[in-house]
Amino acid sequence: QVQLQESGPGLVKPPQTLSLTCNVSGGSISISGYYWSWIRQLPGSGLEWIGYIYYNGDTYYNPSLRSRVAISIDTSTNHFSLNLTSVTAADTAVYYCARDNGGYWEYWGQGALVTVSS
Amino acid sequence: EIVLTQSPGTLSLSPGEGATLSCRASQSVTSSYFAWYQQKPGQAPRLLIYDASRRATAIPDRFSGSGSGTDFTLTISRLEPEDFAVYYCQQYGNSPWTFGQGTKVEIK
Numbered sequence: 001q002v003q004l005q006e007s008g009p010g011l012v013k014p015p016q017t018l019s020l021t022c023n024v025s026g027g028s029i030s031i032s033g034y035y036w037s038w039i040r041q042l043p044g045s046g047l048e049w050i051g052y053i054y055y056n057g058d059t060y061y062n063p064s065l066r067s068r069v070a071i072s073i074d075t076s077t078n079h080f081s082l083n084l085t086s087v088t089a090a091d092t093a094v095y096y097c098a099r100d101n102g103g104y105w106e107y108w109g110q111g112a113l114v115t116v117s118s
Numbered sequence: 119e120i121v122l123t124q125s126p127g128t129l130s131l132s133p134g135e136g137a138t139l140s141c142r143a144s145q146s147v148t149s150s151y152f153a154w155y156q157q158k159p160g161q162a163p164r165l166l167i168y169d170a171s172r173r174a175t176a177i178p179d180r181f182s183g184s185g186s187g188t189d190f191t192l193t194i195s196r197l198e199p200e201d202f203a204v205y206y207c208q209q210y211g212n213s214p215w216t217f218g219q220g221t222k223v224e225i226k
Contacts, residue, residue: 047217063214098162102210103151104168106165108162109162
């Protein structure tokens, strides 16, 4: 069974860069047909898809965040990462990594709370 | 982007009753690429339904999805104690993928 686990700082100062890593176990991140996504849940429950990456490095981002987001992948260590630049308090959220089956997500990490505050 | 509006905001029901949750899209969702998730406090969302009506792995058959175009429904035939949670709809037919704001199913 595929398992995902987010890791990274829980507190980020504005306007620094938020960086999170998702470690994938129980299966290869290089498997064809699946994408690897980041999704966040803002206070008050709103869920927002951030973007995804394929094992070959192809990426696609939500236009609302595209100018500040970069997702990368390391197939040798079976993990992928999120960088979000110039953060503000509005980026405070629980960040999830998930396996993307083509637009929907069956396997999720447990989530990482990131607070943006000076 | 497609805006998804869920109704009602809260549903107060008793175990054993049936539940009908609705989600309306601001424009037609391509090819019924539509999903439903269940979320409990402190947990990640759990996939229930994808492609509008297909149950995900290990999801009980009391959960069913239907709909097309702009109107989609999640039906829970008989509520079990573990079904009281927040439910989200999501579309993946038009980028960016978007979510509804959630319906809370609470114990009456």
